[in-house]
Amino acid sequence: MGGSTTGAPVWAPLINSGWATNTCEVTVLLSLRKRPSRNHCAVAPRAVLQLWWLCLGLTTLLALGCAANDAKQQRDYAKKITVTRAALVSAGDPDSLAAAALLARWPDDGGITGLPLIARAAAEAPDRPDLTWLYAQFCAQNQSCDFEPVLMHLRSLDPKNGVAWIEPLSRSATSVDPRQNRTRLAAVASAERFDVYLNSIVAHTTTAIIKTGTMDTPNALASVLGLAVAEAIPAYTQLTSLCKGDALNDPHVLDDCRRLSAVLRRADTYISEMVGTAIAKKVWAEGDPEYQNALSALRTIHYRMDMELKIDVNQWNEEFASRYLQLLASHRTEQEVGLAQLMGAGISPDPPDDWKDPHAE
Secondary structure, three states, X not given: OOOEEOOHHHHHHHHHHOOOOOHHHHHHOOOOOOEEOOOHHHHOOHHHHOOHHHXXXXXXXXXXXXXXXXXXHHHHHHHHHHHHHHHHHHHXXXXXXXXXXXXXXXXXXXXXXXXXXXXXHHHHOOOOHHHHHHHHHHHOOOOOOOOHHHHHHHHHHOOOEHHHHOOOOOOOHHHOOXXXXXXXXXXXXXXXXXXXXXXHHHHHHHHHHHHHOOOXXXXXXXXXXXXXXXXXXXXXXXXXXXOOXXXXXXXXXXXXXXXXXXXXXXXXXXXXHHHHHHHHHHHOOOOOHXXXXXXXXXXXXXXXXXXXXXXXXXXXXXXXXXXXXXXXXXXXXXHHHHHHHHHHOOOOOOOOOOOOOOOOO
């Protein structure tokens, strides 16, 4: 069913470039855009499941019947998606249109069906930065769509958000102007945070699907999660490629990369925060306090993700999904939602001294 997947061939360049040394960091540092796969059940590696958002979406779908890889179940799910999408389009409100755009990515059609839907949603709710960003992501997948005006509007809506200064989805890695990337790096480094509005996108679109009556809360949430991640998460190469190797010999680049690291670590998703910690390890010497702080932060992230994973895989039902949806709607960041879950389950948010990080280098 819909989800965000990656494969080993995609990881190889990251390992070879020195950006990551284990599968967890490889998954997080993937600079290529993740695209939905028709059969992610067959190709989703264990490393992908280490990411909280991806894991929740994929593992719940597996629990809902995907693991069986039964052709009839696949057909039944496709029919349900079609019926749900039609109901969402008929409803016509911005959240329903955005949800229909996401569901149009299963099976993947390159964003062709979803683009006019998300364009309508953003036009009908011009004050919604989450829908504007989602529109920019869809727009960037279509050569005929100019995403720069969309980003300019996002900057006016959320001027302190660095995500509004990057190219949503690199249409071609070879077409990106290095000078443009350098400008984008400086702009993002001057921001206060790096938000992709994932909580808002998931909460609003899932609620819209539930209102159609075609899916219960666990199914609606599971259907949205992987697709929302695939659309909301940008390509990081335009930033990370400038923050390594000889480029860091330029003091201006080094300063921007250090500030970029801090901005990403104030992001609203684990994946952006982890990219920020990875950059910190590149731009600070091992003896610097900032380097050690990054290591400590990464250990805490790994711990919390692992603890959240254990909670959710064991408790995926209507009550839990509804409660989780409420947390998404009431918190800006994925990290805040995770913290609330851990506290609610009576689990310490800080790793014990004797906790062994399975993802440590």
